[in-house]
Structure formats: C-alpha cells, structure tokens
Amino acid sequence: MKVTLKIWRQPDAASDGAMHTYEVDDVSEDMSFLEMLDVLNEQLNARDEEPIAFDSDCREGICGMCGLMINGEPHGPEVTTTCQLHMRSFKDGDEIVIEPWRADAFPVVKDLCVDRGAFDRIIQQGGYISVNTGAAPEAHSIQVPKEAADRAFDVATCIGCGACVAACPNGSASLFMGAKITHLGELPQGQAERDTRVVSMVAQHDHEGFGGCTNIGECTAACPKEIPLDVISQLNKDLRTALQHGH
Amino acid sequence: MTDMPDTTLTSDPSYHEPSAGESDDAVGYYVPGDPIIDAKAPDGPIDERWSTRKFEARLVNPANRRKLSIIIVGTGLAGASAAATLGEAGYVVKSFCYQDSPRRAHSIAAQGGINAAKNYKEDGDSVHRLFYDTVKGGDYRSRESNVYRLAEVSTNIIDQCVAQGVPFAREYGGLLDNRSFGGVQVSRTFYARGQTGQQLLIGAYQALERQVHAGTVTTYTRHEMLELIVVDGKARGIIARDMVTGAIETHLADVVVLASGGYGNVFYLSTNAMGSNVTASWRAHRKGAYMANPCYTQIHPTCIPVSGAHQSKLTLMSESLRNDGRIWVPKKKEDCAKDPRDIPEADRDYYLERIYPSFGNLVPRDIASRAAKYQCDDGRGVGPEVEGVRRGVYLDFADAIARLGREAVEEKYGNLFDMYARITGEDPYVVPMRIYPAVHYVMGGLWVDYDLQSTIPGLFVTGEANFSDHGANRLGASALMQGLADGYFVLPHTIRDYLADGPFETVAEDHPAVVEARTAVEKRIEHFLTVNGTRSVDSYHRELGNIMWEYCGMERTEDGLRKAIDLIRTLRDDFHRNVKVLGSADSLNQSLEKAGRVADFLELGELMCIDALNRRESCGGHFRAESQTEDGEALRHDDLYAYVAAWEYAGDPDSDAMGAPVLHKEDLVYTAIEMKQRSYK
Ligand SMILES: Cc1cc2nc3c(=O)[nH]c(=O)nc-3n(C[C@H](O)[C@H](O)[C@H](O)COP(=O)(O)OP(=O)(O)OC[C@H]3O[C@@H](n4cnc5c(N)ncnc54)[C@H](O)[C@@H]3O)c2cc1C
Ligand code: SF4
Ligand code: FES
Numbered sequence: 070m071k072v073t074l075k076i077w078r079q080p081d082a083a084s085d086g087a088m089h090t091y092e093v094d095d096v097s098e099d100m101s102f103l104e105m106l107d108v109l110n111e112q113l114n115a116r117d118e119e120p121i122a123f124d125s126d127c128r129e130g131i132c133g134m135c136g137l138m139i140n141g142e143p144h145g146p147e148v149t150t151t152c153q154l155h156m157r158s159f160k161d162g163d164e165i166v167i168e169p170w171r172a173d174a175f176p177v178v179k180d181l182c183v184d185r186g187a188f189d190r191i192i193q194q195g196g197y198i199s200v201n202t203g204a205a206p207e208a209h210s211i212q213v214p215k216e217a218a219d220r221a222f223d224v225a226t227c228i229g230c231g232a233c234v235a236a237c238p239n240g241s242a243s244l245f246m247g248a249k250i251t252h253l254g255e256l257p258q259g260q261a262e263r264d265t266r267v268v269s270m271v272a273q274h275d276h277e278g279f280g281g282c283t284n285i286g287e288c289t290a291a292c293p294k295e296i297p298l299d300v301i302s303q304l305n306k307d308l309r310t311a312l313q314h315g316h
Numbered sequence: 317m318t319d320m321p322d323t324t325l326t327s328d329p330s331y332h333e334p335s336a337g338e339s340d341d342a343v344g345y346y347v348p349g350d351p352i353i354d355a356k357a358p359d360g361p362i363d364e365r366w367s368t369r370k371f372e373a374r375l376v377n378p379a380n381r382r383k384l385s386i387i388i389v390g391t392g393l394a395g396a397s398a399a400a401t402l403g404e405a406g407y408v409v410k411s412f413c414y415q416d417s418p419r420r421a422h423s424i425a426a427q428g429g430i431n432a433a434k435n436y437k438e439d440g441d442s443v444h445r446l447f448y449d450t451v452k453g454g455d456y457r458s459r460e461s462n463v464y465r466l467a468e469v470s471t472n473i474i475d476q477c478v479a480q481g482v483p484f485a486r487e488y489g490g491l492l493d494n495r496s497f498g499g500v501q502v503s504r505t506f507y508a509r510g511q512t513g514q515q516l517l518i519g520a521y522q523a524l525e526r527q528v529h530a531g532t533v534t535t536y537t538r539h540e541m542l543e544l545i546v547v548d549g550k551a552r553g554i555i556a557r558d559m560v561t562g563a564i565e566t567h568l569a570d571v572v573v574l575a576s577g578g579y580g581n582v583f584y585l586s587t588n589a590m591g592s593n594v595t596a597s598w599r600a601h602r603k604g605a606y607m608a609n610p611c612y613t614q615i616h617p618t619c620i621p622v623s624g625a626h627q628s629k630l631t632l633m634s635e636s637l638r639n640d641g642r643i644w645v646p647k648k649k650e651d652c653a654k655d656p657r658d659i660p661e662a663d664r665d666y667y668l669e670r671i672y673p674s675f676g677n678l679v680p681r682d683i684a685s686r687a688a689k690y691q692c693d694d695g696r697g698v699g700p701e702v703e704g705v706r707r708g709v710y711l712d713f714a715d716a717i718a719r720l721g722r723e724a725v726e727e728k729y730g731n732l733f734d735m736y737a738r739i740t741g742e743d744p745y746v747v748p749m750r751i752y753p754a755v756h757y758v759m760g761g762l763w764v765d766y767d768l769q770s771t772i773p774g775l776f777v778t779g780e781a782n783f784s785d786h787g788a789n790r791l792g793a794s795a796l797m798q799g800l801a802d803g804y805f806v807l808p809h810t811i812r813d814y815l816a817d818g819p820f821e822t823v824a825e826d827h828p829a830v831v832e833a834r835t836a837v838e839k840r841i842e843h844f845l846t847v848n849g850t851r852s853v854d855s856y857h858r859e860l861g862n863i864m865w866e867y868c869g870m871e872r873t874e875d876g877l878r879k880a881i882d883l884i885r886t887l888r889d890d891f892h893r894n895v896k897v898l899g900s901a902d903s904l905n906q907s908l909e910k911a912g913r914v915a916d917f918l919e920l921g922e923l924m925c926i927d928a929l930n931r932r933e934s935c936g937g938h939f940r941a942e943s944q945t946e947d948g949e950a951l952r953h954d955d956l957y958a959y960v961a962a963w964e965y966a967g968d969p970d971s972d973a974m975g976a977p978v979l980h981k982e983d984l985v986y987t988a989i990e991m992k993q994r995s996y997k
Contacts, residue, residue, distance in 0.1 A: 193526070
C-alpha cells in the first residue's frame, strides 16, 4: 500500500517546527509502524535529506521509549504502543499525521523526540520502598494476598511512555503517578512511606508543570497498558489521608 | 571520501607463521599468548570461597567513601542494582545510559523469570543443584567458583526484590509461586506474569532513583560512552557524548564499571533492543581489556519468524511457552502450506518429543534451535516463504487449552499471546503459533576475574557484558539472576577491595591520556560525518548481520568462518570509505550514533569468527559441524578446549587498524563437579 505522511520536524528545542509531507510506497501490512518510518528514513538518506528522529528501543511494547501522536491519538488507533502498531491497521491511500507528544512538561528535543525526564524526577520523590541492599527479610516472611499482588502487578505494568499526559487536555500525569502510588500502596512493604510518598510525588508533579486531573479519562483510553482510571481515585484518596495525618 | 585518521581499515592483518603446537583451524589469524594462570578465586572448598573472599576484601571507612567516585555505564539490572547499592554505601556514583530514562534499559524486556535456589517447592532444589545445572547447562565451559557464588547469592536476590515491592506471582495462600523453566527439572523460577524483567528493573530503577534523591547518584541519560580513559594503566574515566547537544564530555572517576549489556545486535536481527551495542565493551577491549569467548552466542528457539526485508528486530516469545506448547512440523513436505488445523495428528512430527523423549519440548535452547533449523532445511518448515524457504515451526497450544482451559492458558501467557497476535495478525488461541530461532543472548563478553575486574585494573564488568557465569550456554532465567547477583551482591564487595587503595591521585582533564581519548572520539565522529559515501549505516549493519547469521550462527564450519572473515574485512573496508551519515555532530543524530556502533560491530564480528574458528569443538551454543557424534549431536573436546579463550586486542599502533589478536587461555578446572558429555535423550 501507499501512504502519505505529514510529519512534525523541528531541529532542536530552541527552533520552531513545521509539518512536512512525505509519501511512502510499497508499505506491507506486516510492517510495524516504526519499520515503515525506517523505510522512509532510508529513502530520505538516499536523497540526502536528514532522516527523521524518533525514539524507540525494545520495539516490543515494554520499554516505553517510543511514542508518537498518530492522527491525533497517542500511539495511534490501537490500544498498544507505537512500536507494536502494525500497518495492517491502515489502508492504501491513507494520510497519516505524525507528531511528538505535546505537553508543557515534555519539551521537544528534536523532530518526534521529547524529554520525559520529569517522570524520573517524580519517581525520585518517593516512588520506591526504602530498603537498602542486604537489609531484606526472607521473602516468605511477607505474605501478600493474591488479589492485592495481582492488582499491584496490573498497575506496575506502566511503561512510563507518557501517552496519558499527551492524551490529557490538561497535560496531567495523574495516571502515571496513580499507577505507582497504587502499586506500592497495595503491598504491605509499601505502607510505611505511604503518606510521605504521595505528598512528595504530587508536589513534584505540580512543580514540573503537569496539569491537574479533571476526570476526563482520555489518559486511560490512550494507555497502552490499560492502567485503569481508578488509580487516580486511589491517588486522591491517599493524598487526602496523608493530609489528614498532617503531612 | 576522506583520509581516515582513525579507522579500523584493514584487509590484511599481519599474519605470522604458525609455530609448533599451533594446529587449530585459526592458525595464522591470531598470535598465541601467555596463559592466564590465576583468576583470583580463593582456594578451599567451593562453598566457602565466596565467604573467604568477602572477608578478605578490604573495607573502606564510611567517611572515606564519599571521597571515592565510581562511573557505572548501564542502568539495566546489572548497572542499576550496582549504582543503587554503591550509592547506599556512600560512594559518589555517576550512572550512564543511552536511553532517555534508566528504566528503559534492555533488561526491561525479559519475560520469563529469574532463578533462585529457594527450594520453596521442596522438589529437591538446592544451591548445589542450581550450581550443577548451570555448569552443566553451560556445557562445562564456565568457571566453577563464579557459578557457585551465583547460585549462593540467588536466594538473597528474591528477598531483596520482594522487599522493594516487586510484584512476583503469588499463590492463593499469599506465598510466592514458582515454575520450571528452560530445561531444568525443578521449579525454581520466580516470575511476574510474562514481564519479570520489567518488574525487576523497575525495582532496581526505583532504588537507583532513591539514591538520586539522596544525592549519592547522578544520572546521565541520553549519554553514550564512546571511549575509556586509561591513565597509568588504570581505568580512570570515560568520554561520553551528550546525545541531545552532541557535546563530548570527559567524566573522570576512581573506578569504572561497565554494565552495558550484550552485543547480540552484531547479527543485526536479534531480540535485543535497537540500541543494544558493543561500543562500551569494544572501546575497553581496544584499550587492553580481554574479550572472552566472543563466539558463544545463544540462539533462542521461540521467536516470531521474519516476515520480510523490512524486519528491524525479532520478538521473543518467552520460553516458558515450551512448558505447555508442543512443537511440531508436518511429516510431509506437501502439507507445509496447509492450514495446520487441517493436518491430522498422524501426519504431524512432534520432533523434539520424538528425538528427546525424556526432555521433549524442554530440551536446552541450542538443541531446540538447531532441531528447528534442520526441519526447515529439510523442507518441512511452515509459514510464508521468505527467499524460497519456509522458516518456521509450530508451537501448538491446542492440547494445553483442552487440558487446562482457555482461561488458565490466558492467565499464564495472555500478554505473550496478545503480542503474537498483534505482530502476526493471527490468533494463537485458535491457530498454532509459528516460531523460529533468533539471536538472543551472548555468553561471551569482557574477561573478568573472580572479583569481576577486567584485565585493566579499575575496570569492572557486570551483567551480560562480562563472560563469567554461563559458559558456552545459558539456562533460561539465569541472566536476570546474574545481573542482579553481580550488581547487588558481588560487585559491592569486590570493588571495595580495589577502592581501599584510595584516595587516588587526581587526574587532570588535560592529562595526555584524557586528551588522547577525547581527540580519538572527536576524530571518529568527524570521520563518519565526512566520508560522504553512498550507503546508509543500516545497509552495512544488515549485511554484516547476514554474514554472521549465515556463517557464525547456529552451525559453524571451518570454511564458512574463513569466508566470513574475508567478507567482514571487505565490508568494513567499504564501510569506512562509503558510508553516508547526514546531519551534524552537535545535535541529536541517530545515524551518527548508529555509525559508531556498527563500526565497532564490524570489528567484533571478525573476532567472533576467529574465536569460533579456533574452537573446533561443539559446546553449548557453539556448534562446529566438524565436531558431532554419529547421530548429529554436539561433541565436546575437553582434552583440547576446556579453556576460556581470552583475546587481547593487538591493533597496529600506527594506523589504528585491527591486527591479529593474541589468545590467552584460562584452563577450566573443576573440583566440585565432574565433566560429562551432555545428553538430553
Ligand atoms: C527479549 C528478551 C527476553 C529475555 N528474557 C529473559 C528471562 O526471562 N530471564 C533471564 O534471566 N534473562 C532473560 N533475557 C536476558 C536478560 O534480559 C539480559 O541478559 C539482561 O537483562 C542484561 O542485563 P544487563 O544489565 O547486563 O544489560 P542491559 O539491560 O542490556 O542494559 C544495558 C545498559 O547499558 C547501557 N549502555 C549500553 N551501551 C552504552 C554506551 N555505549 N553508553 C552508555 N550506556 C550504554 C544501556 O543504556 C543500558 O542501560 C532476555 C533477553 C531478551 C532480549
Ligand atoms: S499510565 Fe499508561 S500511558 Fe501513562 S505512562 Fe504509564 S503506560 Fe504510559
Ligand atoms: S520501543 Fe519499547 S515500548 Fe515501543
């Protein structure tokens, strides 16, 4: 099949960007979306145009490195990551608009690459259980009911891709943050720091320029790992409790 | 095209005349060197060696630790765990990764699980059995002291990870669940659905970020190490490129740790992440660190087959699938294009169950991989024809679904099935999966002693980047174990013995060795940007990958390897004259990044072939067609090859071109285990 691509190009953070149009022929439906861009990049290179910068690493839907706005939807039309999207989701003659994540807290680095360092800085503010290496008790001394363990796992599958932020009209990272709060809050090991964790992470979130959550739900719809919206309720509940405890 | 100030161009390394005693196939391609006599493992009973070493390793006073600095390249399991632990201990740590966050290191992609000798199932497991299985699985080509230590600390890893909040699978009673994995007969594998690597790495990443908050660790993301700084014979820092601004930065420290992962991408197509590379290791190799057993590659039997020329990477289907899936091909060639559901039971060849009745579908990876290759070479492969051959076999869950119910299968493998469906457009609950082997892991890597120190003092190597624990083949679920063992429990003890010599003399940024390293990096970058040839970096990478896969893949022959060496030299030559890298040095430039990595792969590939040529035996993942039993099984030669091949770089100092490498042999001596030929029949 043949597709027409409108792609955002921007030399660096300081410069202005603009949309450029490219055509790609001979696209096979077995290609992944990123392989289709690889093909385009080979063609650009051959005609002395600088290839388009976009991020990816595992190409297995797990590292969270990839992430493109495809026709206005983060990661495109399917519930998956950009790297796992395949061209069989498109048809011959389609026009596809490709942009980077748009959010104040994720400045564009180049073309389709953005800086998601804000996520790491949120985790630095308590997105962990404080246990030094070697200080851990025997694993079976901690029992976790299967239900809690499963729920902790389900939300711990967040890959930190940032699609939730890109999808949110407010540019909020509440889903990302709620996933971490819920993961650690479900587990007995996570209780000691439960209050301080939520207070510090939320403060960092706001400081980074992410917006507030107004319960629109676009985040969950865009999330490739289907992190449920109720992690945000959990986040708010934990925050209220912490504040009541005087944190 | 430009003059090449700093290239690696050579089609004609200085051959030497073979001396007496050299009779192997690689004569002429290498120079024999002194043997490695002492890998520094303590003597004594095997189960006391690690305690002895921990006790003998000198301590560093807590007040002195904040005056000692450590660079750690890599934030996978091996790097993040080490950075967190050394930060907690109070050292000044700088942590580097090429991704935009430490959490994205390739360890994140590991699916199946992590081994530990907890014996929670009371099925006869023990430290000694895990040790035994690992040495046997590695086909008696690993160092026994290291492996024993690995088995010993494995149990601490699970404790540590649980305390961090890693959500391992649990049973209804709330205790941890285990499964049996990859060719072993006990259940010792801990897992978090099909995303174990992700959960373990998130645990290590969070511990790392906690230290960032505490001020002990500084992270440098989107930074690529391009050179090692060696001052007075000791590793003292790295040259890294800020991949966003292009700035070439000098980072100095008292000790350097490489936890930079494996180099499977030398094959172009592999299950590794797109950016996985050998550059950090190779640059250290060029500066004097020996590279051990580079030809030991693990080819994983259960990957999704190639669908066409556009293929950029291969996707692994976790080996845990082999616990419940049955592998087969049609008995008759004419059935290969049929819908598998229409092929009656009697016309299916469950070839692993047939040939290996006691292990069946759970034979080790190398055996399962080669068996698949033989079926396809024999014309009984399935799936689409790519270049005239069907390269795929079925992995069928129909029986498992009938036995356990769809829900149970979904619970165990749901995300893998979804991924398969997404990539192939087929529903594996209904139609059998198609799989084919792919390069997955490298057992080879930088040589390290018992302390995980390379041949360059002050340069330590952990995780997949070192060669130490898996011999010629790695068992499933043991790489995660090794990465975390190295980073949490081994390196922090052994590195302190080195640091106890501190404080070290300060190195100035204008020290000649620093300037030299920096200049070399700058020149190399300029070279890539000014060749102005006609071919893209990827096209060279793909061609190199084809050569490696064809001649240094699942089956290796003397003639094939010689041919490969010639082809690689010619290709490398051409690369440096004809590659085309657009864009500039002072901004994000992904072609430039790739050019540096491919240049190093083009050198590594040659060394892998020389190593494979030297080793005229079949062991583990290394199968030399010349060395097999009458019924086609791998044949080891313990009399000739029970050694680690540690290669020293011997470049031409004038042109910087590769020369004939020097081979140092470390004899493998087993005191706690008897060497046996593997048999899985
Ligand atoms: C798909 C897949 C599934 C697997 N499943 C399992 C499993 O179930 N069980 C198991 O035990 N093993 C498994 N393995 C193997 C295992 O995942 C790896 O061997 C292991 O995670 C390697 O960890 P590491 O820390 O050594 O390196 P990696 O996780 O690869 O990390 C390398 C780090 O080095 C950095 N780096 C590399 N080069 C540079 C440079 N030049 N400059 C700066 N930074 C650099 C990277 O940014 C990264 O942070 C699997 C592997 C794959 C590919
Ligand atoms: S919550 Fe979902 S969308 Fe947001 S970062 Fe995590 S995985 Fe991505
Ligand atoms: S590249 Fe890793 S999730 Fe897409």
